[in-house]
Amino acid sequence: MSTDVHRLAAQIASGSTVAVPVDYAGVAMAMTRALIEIGTSELTLICVPTGGMQADMLIGAGQVRAVETSAVSLGEAGGAPRFNAAVREGSIALRDATCPAIHAGLMAAQKGVPFMPMRGLIGSDLLRNRPDWTVIDNPTSETPDPIVLIPAIHPDTAIFHAPMADREGNVWIGRRRELASMAYAARQTLVTVERIVDKRLLDDETLAAGTLPGLYVTDIAIAEKGAWPYGLWGEYPTDQEEIARYAKAARSDDGFADYIGANKAEVMA
Amino acid sequence: MSHDMSPATPREILICTVAGLLDGCRCVAVGAASPVPAAGAMLARALRDTAGEPPLRISVLGSEAHNFFTNGSAELFDAAGQGRIDAFFLGGGQIDRHGNINLVGVGDYPRSAPRWPGSFGSGYLYYVVPRVILYREEHSPRVFVEKVDFISTPGTSEPDVYRPGGPYALLTGKALFDFDKDKRGFRLASLHPDHTLEEVTAATGFAFDHDPDPATTPGPDAATLHLLRTRVMDELSETYPAFAAELRARIQTTDRKATA
Incomplete structure (x- = not known):
């Protein structure tokens, strides 16, 4: 049918x-x-x-x-x-x-950019199990400020x-x-x-x-x-x-x- | 109105305790499947209105009547990131001595057994909401463990990690705890009526600080209890009809016992 x-x-x-x-x-x-x-x-x-x-x-x-x-x-x-x-x-x-990571990945795709930074996640086993998520040091900060990049979905x-x-x-x-x-x-x-x-x-x-x-x-x-x-x-x-x-x-x-x-x-x- | 005179049930004391923990908040969000936190937030809002104090904004996920967001499910997280959400609630299949939360499951990840639904928004909101209230009614050694099997979200972070938020209190069916960020551990604030320190120590799989003779969690005054049993119960019925009906039934049972 x-x-x-x-x-x-x-x-x-x-x-x-x-x-x-x-x-x-x-x-x-x-x-x-x-x-x-x-x-x-x-x-x-x-x-x-x-x-x-x-x-x-x-x-x-x-x-x-x-x-x-x-x-x-x-x-x-x-x-x-x-x-x-x-x-x-x-x-x-x-x-x-985690919910906002999925929103972040979609948001990156929406804007046509390769990734979206987001707060949170550092120290979690979520991050440890996601080799596709990268931690960088915030390039706009004068002091150390690790932040996670979520690739576009x-x-x-x-x-x-x-x-x-x-x-x-x-x-x-x-x-x-x-x-x-x-x-x-x-x-x-x-x-x-x-x-x-x-x-x-x-x-x-x-x-x-x-x-x-x-x-x-x-x-x-x-x-x-x-x-x-x-x-x-x-x-x-x-x-x-x-x-x-x-x-x-x-x-x-x-x-x-x-x-x-x-x-x-x-x-x- | 005779049932208004019956004493507060244990659940009602929990709801009133939640309302007290929201003192001074401007905006509170409640996640899905959280009837006691939702009731506590609704009670805090009703108490403010009654006292003529500035209103408390609340957003209950999954409710149409008690949710003001218009930008989809991302808006809660955006608002939290902007610092607009003062308090939020998290549960946990396991919670450990350092306030780490596991919402994923028991055993070796990824093949957890049992597997729980997942981390929801915890991997973000625990970091950015100043007052995260941990709520888990079951107070047992399988929930409160020395070390969680999976960290959905950690209780504390290294000093260089952006972390304006974190655990503020832990409320269970037996007791209320504070969280000491510097000591990275819980401190017993009060025992609920009819529970003892020995019982709580035995039911908790980790060590916690406490006074030699801990305080008792206070029950509500008559006006608060009345508000809970009228306006708040009606509001709650929209989002959690089954829970509200059960609460009503318990109140009537307590009432019959009290008058017997």
């Missing part, structure tokens, strides 16, 4: 790097289910700045080779079972970060779900500016939306400030309730019961397989 969402998911290559947003910022769950159906493999996930059920499902489906993140959890539903199992088994490469693809887009491909992201950061930094950005509106978003000054211009958007598809079971600001709340149901199922390999299988059956029906 092919849908617009599948058309989007098919544009993500196996072996590529995909940036995904935090739980409350418009998680493209419909596209995640499509990725699992297609079986796109060897993905590197960049969680901006943390991951949840989306990352856990892709890891559980064996489609992820590496994760850069500040955390992966199911929030109130507890730890991320497939992520935790993969860590225990050593089956995914881990790039543990250039995801191949950014994916997220938003309330609406217009016919020109402008997408309304409201105050969820991390979605813009992801899109600025990524080579392509694929967006699912609840609806496409006829009125041009940039013609309304109130909406324009929260609009990501189509310049940064590669392709759009409609996916109603496309963030479910996560919520979407101003549209619908998170379905905590469903996330708890997943958390319970994903504790075992079989439970996870059943959950994914049932989802697939539902999509095919």
Whole structure:
């Protein structure tokens, strides 16, 4: 079965790097289910700045080779079972970060510069385990002042779900500016939306400030309730019961397989 | 209003203690999944409003009603870097004698077992927020260890490292501690009601300074408790409905015991 969402998911290559947003910022769950159906493999996930059920499902489906993140959890539903199992088994490469380091890497990419300096990190095991992060002495200081450089993060693809887009491909992201950061930094950005509106978003000054211009958007598809079971600001709340149901199922390999299988059956029906 | 007269529950004493630790702050941020710190911040704000004092700004991550940021999830860190965030809360799967925090997991990294979610913003906020309050309700030797297995973020830094922030207090289900930056260690400030020094010593996997006869963590006065059970409980229900409901149930249980 092919849908617009599948058309989007098919544009993500196996072996590529995909940036995904935090739980409350418009998680493209419909596209995640499509990725699992297609079986796109060897993905590197960049969680901006943390991951949840989306990352856990892709890891559980064996489609992820590496994760850069500040955390992966199911929030109130507890730890991320497939992520935790993969860590225990050593089956995914881990790039543990702290939230502002991921923002710094995206910010560097946004500005087209090779790195961004940031405070903190010195003396942590995060830094010790990140050979790609460098400590330099602040060249603008007269006294010794070590500071960490975070290299630019250039995801191949950014994916997220938003309330609406217009016919020109402008997408309304409201105050969820991390979605813009992801899109600025990524080579392509694929967006699912609840609806496409006829009125041009940039013609309304109130909406324009929260609009990501189509310049940064590669392709759009409609996916109603496309963030479910996560919520979407101003549209619908998170379905905590469903996330708890997943958390319970994903504790075992079989439970996870059943959950994914049932989802697939539902999509095919 | 009979339930307003029932004594403060242990959780309510924790919330009131958090509010006290925020004395003098202008702006406080609370991370995800932190209902007691969020309640403490909301109580501090309500107390200021009631007393007609300058308002306390609070930002609760994951809340729509109690979060004023408009620049995405990077804004909290930017504001902290600018020195605009006076206090923040951190937990820890492990916390050691030097205030080092482990949010990553037990055993040899990277194959930690158990693995915890991860370091979140700790690798930055612990350095730049002046008043970081460590909050961990479980007070046991597996949490409070001599040395953490992974340093998500260190308690102190070398003198040449930019470090305006760091640990300010450690609040657990049994006690409240201060942190002495020069000695790089915790000092017992007070024991919560019904807990003893012997019990806390046995439950803590590292040595800490203390008075021979430590003080008891004070409970709230009637006005504070009333504010907590009315306005703050309503505010809390928006972000943490399950937690607020449980707190309400506990208050009623305590009330029944008190009147029995």
